[in-house]
Amino acid sequence: MSNMAIWDANSSIPQEYTKRAKLNGQEITTYSLQAAILMATRQFGPIGKGWGYEVVEEKNDDGDVIIQAETIIGKDGQKIDQREIRSVLHTLIIRCWYVLDGERYEMPVQAGHTPKVMRTKYGPKFDEEYYKKSLADAIKKSLSMLGFGAEIYLGLLDDQHYLAMKAEEDAIKFESEKAGRIEALKDKVSGYCEAYKYNTLPQSIKAQFTGHMGEVNRECRALNINPDPYIKKMESAANARREELTAKR
Incomplete structure (x- = not known):
């Protein structure tokens, strides 16, 4: 197998699996976790047998204050303690592995990040799908080291001529x-x-x-x-x- 065999086989993402999304105010091209799993399964075999991942660490990091801690007076005159609410960034660190020609290979760890609690104009917002999003981010980052979705990461799908x-x-x-x-x-x-x-x-x-x-x-x-x-x-x-x-x- 040539050094670029896996890369060349998976660098191109079928257009029907891609979508436009906004990240930090910028329009980007991305693709779903399911598409990444499909491509990895096609390359290595079923997940858990031909490839997979292990969770190394999971953590939640507090960010800026959204609501200050304070004591407010209710309608009945009772004091109500309002706890402080901060933004929270969820991080999932994983290590992907795959089997090639009967030998198992481990990849460097990769981290996926998702805002778990964030500030909105309506107040704090909790994302119930934070774990899935962090996992998707981490898996796609790991597979990108092998060339999966290289067209996207190289910015080629934002080039109209290409x-x-x-x-x-x-x-x-x-x-x-x-x-x-x-x-x-x-x-x-x-x-x-x-x-x-x-x-x-x-x-x-x-x-x-x-x-x-x-x-x-x-x-x-x-x-x-x-x-x-x-x-x-x-x-x-x-x-x-x-x-x-x-x-x-």
């Missing part, structure tokens, strides 16, 4: 692969039709067909082709098998 060039390359690649994918879809549909012949439960055939129909619809959307001919073929085969089983009763 985006136009990449879109053209993707279109050429899609067209070159389309014919082969359509042939593979035809074979898959034929296999589904054949599978109905071995199913002995009419209700199970209906569920089986529904699942197959979802898969065909997804693939046809990706290929930008009409799914009706493929679905009609499967529906005909499924109905024929159900009628055959009903007639035997």
Whole structure:
């Protein structure tokens, strides 16, 4: 394996997995934790087996004061002690690992950060998803050391010239692969039709067909082709098998 093999295989994030977000008032391109997990699983295998992470440390750091501690008088004249409320930054430090050619490798620790309690114009705000966000930040930072999402971290997805060039390359690649994918879809549909012949439960055939129909619809959307001919073929085969089983009763 070349030194850049993992990097080159994962530096490009499919556009449908990216999104625009604001960070410290600036527009940036980012991608979800699920996309990172998908790419790592494709590269190394299922999480927990081919790759994973261990939490090294978790901490909460107090920041600036949002509400000062004070004693206020309630409507009934009773004194109420208002405790001090500060902003809180949650930090999760993890160490990622992965298996390559049967050998386990550990990566340097990385930290993910999320404002857990923050100041807003309406007062203090508590983010209930702080742990998930810190974990996502830490995992993506760790995988970025291997080149995952390098296009984003290098700022290439904010370069309009690069985006136009990449879109053209993707279109050429899609067209070159389309014919082969359509042939593979035809074979898959034929296999589904054949599978109905071995199913002995009419209700199970209906569920089986529904699942197959979802898969065909997804693939046809990706290929930008009409799914009706493929679905009609499967529906005909499924109905024929159900009628055959009903007639035997």
